[in-house]
Amino acid sequence: MEIDIPIPLPQRTHIPHTNATILCCNCGVGIDGTVSAGALCNECIKLTVDISEGIPREATLHTCRDCERWLQPPSQWVTAAPESRELLALCLRKLRGLSKVRIIDASFIWTEPHSKRIKVKITLQQEAFEGTILQQTFEVEYVVASHQCPDCAKSFTANTWRSVVQVRQKVPHKRTFLYLEQLILKHSAHKDTINIKEAKDGLDFYYSQRNHAEKFVDFLISVAPVRSKKSQELISMDIHTSTKSYKFTFSVELVPICKDDLVCLPIKLAKQAGNVAPLTLCYRVGTSVNLLDPNTLQTTDISAPIYWRSPFNTLADVHELVEFIVMDVEPTGIQKGRFFLAEATVARATDLGNNDTTYFTRTHLGGILHPGDSVMGYHLSGTNFNNPQFEALEVSNAYSSAIPDVVLVKKHYERKKKKARNWRLKRMNKDEGEMLPRKQDQQRMDQDYEMFLRDVEEDQDLRSTMALYKAQHEKKLRDQMEGVETASTADTEETEGDEAPKIDMDELLDEFEELDVADDQ
DSSP: OOOOOOOOOOOOOOOOOOOOEEEOTTTOOEEETTTOSTTOOHHHHHHHOOTTTTOOSEEEEEEOTTTOEEEETTTEEEEOOTTOHHHHHHHHHTSTTGGGSEEEEEEEEOOOGGGTEEEEEEEEEEEEETTEEEEEEEEEEEEEEEOOOHHHHHHTSTTOOSEEEEEEOOSSSOHHHHHHHHHHHHHTTTTTEEEEEEETTEEEEEESSHHHHHHHHHHHHHHSOEEEEEEEEEEEEETTTTEEEEEEEEEEEEOSOOTTOEEEOOHHHHHHTTSOOSEEEEEEESSEEEEEETTTTEEEEEEHHHHHHSOOOOSBOGGGOEEEEEEEEEEEEEEETTEEEEEEEEEETTTTTTOOOOEEEEESBTTTOOTTOEEEEEEOTTOOOOOHHHHHHHTOTTTGGGOOSEEEEEEEOOOOSOOOOSEEOOOOOOBOOSSOOOHHHHHHHHHHHHHHHHHHHHOHHHHTTSOOEEOOHHHHHHHHHTTOOOOOHHHHOOOSSSOOOOOOGGGOBOOGGGOOTTOOO
16 A cells, blocks of 8 residues: 655746836936936936916015005005014015915015115925825015005195094194003004194094994094094095995084183082082092082092083183192091091282282192192182183072182192103104294194193003103203203202102113113113
């Protein structure tokens, strides 16, 4: 019987599998023919294939010199800082063909600021052949061309405004407008104006759009007691399409009552306003007129709608203040907020040495007055007022006996020399018009501004609503180099009593334009 015996089989030799190798048609280098496309090696593909073909290497950017905005086609003007993301995006949008490739990186290349050139380095990726992805870096040079935007063109051209806001207040001084100017600057409510002109009893704000003027009117209503009136004028009309062009005028009138004015309310209105005494003192003007009875410290508010329902004039303003000398002060112990009720005996500063006439009155300044101080007030005794409300008060049985001889308003600080203040306020750029103010008017405006600055120093509540900035130290150094000596505080304010109030440095702000990184101070 035969038994099968396993017979060993010869082992098969493993033959390695090799790809088909071809030669590059350009340089003759051996390459894999199964993955190479176009029979080109990688180096030859980089040399012969340009994935940035069709993308321009030069372009033009338009900017406005006045507002420093950039034109984004077709007609939009955008704000972009140098070498910012917004400017880089604007540069990339100017290039055609970038939507067909993939942008890997883009960055600015430094150029001289005055060269009017902007260079951008761009890195792209694209599939040149099947399975072959190329990455390429190239530079694009932009020429910066100046082009005036329509808004700036309107601002330099007459009669191009579409809306105007006429702000008026019929008072003999500009202190209220100075305060309103600071509120406008603090909230940047004037940023859309194309021009600001000074007019009689007020200012005119010009706008290129109607909604900008309406926004400004809403701001005025929110910060001051005003009333507004709107009118429109037809400029042109297309009879075929019925398209009309209008110019809009907004008339805004402020209540003619200012801070520190003496007000005599109508008796009926005084009874409706909390039964306050008709003879009051205006101590603040906000969204409404805040009045104070100096005899009882009772306060009341008169809103703009209530005032314009039955308007009345002030009895006396700050130009009629008289200086008094405090002879004696006796506090009563009654306090309401920052007001302290006191009984004072005063005499006119011009009567000292001539006669012994003194006046007894009650005042709300009991916390800051001392014997020997100077105080400003209204002298009612022997004064004739052409005011129907005050005449009704004199013949009234209930209020005629309560009319005081003197109404004290504020403490007076003697300033014999001008002081170099350590703070300053910003001012708006206004167009004075065709005719410059006369010398007398200019002196009156300077006096009003100086009185406003003193009110800011003396009233903490007033300056808390404004933005105060530190004085420029460069001007002081320049004056010292030219031989102008800066007076010290002791030399500037020579007062016999208390020193004038000062503003702490903690309440002042630094301007960003004046900050210097290299400053050692």
